[in-house]
Amino acid sequence: MNRQDYLDRTREQLPLSRWEHTLRVVETAAILAERYGADKEKVDTAAILHDYCKFWTAEELIFAIKQYKLPQDLLLYNQELWHGPVASVVASKELGVEDQEILNAIFYHTTGRPNMSLVEKVVFLADYIEPARKFPGVDATRLLAQENLDDAIVLALKQMIQFLISSGQRVYPITYDTLNSMTGTNN
Numbered sequence: 001m002n003r004q005d006y007l008d009r010t011r012e013q014l015p016l017s018r019w020e021h022t023l024r025v026v027e028t029a030a031i032l033a034e035r036y037g038a039d040k041e042k043v044d045t046a047a048i049l050h051d052y053c054k055f056w057t058a059e060e061l062i063f064a065i066k067q068y069k070l071p072q073d074l075l076l077y078n079q080e081l082w083h084g085p086v087a088s089v090v091a092s093k094e095l096g097v098e099d100q101e102i103l104n105a106i107f108y109h110t111t112g113r114p115n116m117s118l119v120e121k122v123v124f125l126a127d128y129i130e131p132a133r134k135f136p137g138v139d140a141t142r143l144l145a146q147e148n149l150d151d152a153i154v155l156a157l158k159q160m161i162q163f164l165i166s167s168g169q170r171v172y173p174i175t176y177d178t179l180n181s182m183t184g185t186n187n
């Protein structure tokens, strides 16, 4: 499959508003890739496909998590965490994506993970700061994203975790692990 196939297939999966989000993530990710020297083609493919399964039903996502033997603990956390790992497997099995860095960027786009590659970091941050995102702290994150990729990701993770805690939601451990891995020990 070529780029146009990825775009066409993704558009078929998504309502218009989510498709437009995807296009904004593609654009934002391209700017970050340019700034930080990430592989543009990998970033582009991962950004196009990152929310491929966002509108699958909970039943479909649960079925896929079991069938493909994805981490079963995902099922104990927010449903928002399910679409990335499932999209990564679908990209591999149905869309012919073979590159592990692209597949990881899709898999971990919601949670992040310790030791993300440059491609993963760019997709993670682009998803958080694309121009239509409107939550407290997003502008500060956008500004930092122009200066330092890791600092911007750390701020994004802190804000995400604070939001989850303040709204009474569980935080998936990998999200904490990612923040810890990017924070000094202070001793």
Ligand code: DGI
Residues within 6 Å of the ligand: 021, 051, 054, 077, 078, 080, 081, 084, 109, 110, 111, 112, 127, 160, 164, 169, 170, 171, 172, 173, 175
């Ligand atoms: O799919 P998108 O809306 O574009 O963005 P996303 O895949 O990054 O999903 C973000 C949502 O996931 C956000 O509303 C917070 C929610 N979420 C729930 N539990 C967790 C979580 N995000 C992280 N990073 N970690 C969690 O444990």
Ligand code: FE
Residues within 6 Å of the ligand: 050, 051, 054, 083, 084, 109, 110
């Ligand atoms: Fe997503």
Ligand code: FE
Residues within 6 Å of the ligand: 109, 110, 111, 124, 127, 128
């Ligand atoms: Fe995200």
Ligand code: FE
Residues within 6 Å of the ligand: 021, 025, 050, 051, 127
């Ligand atoms: Fe997204």
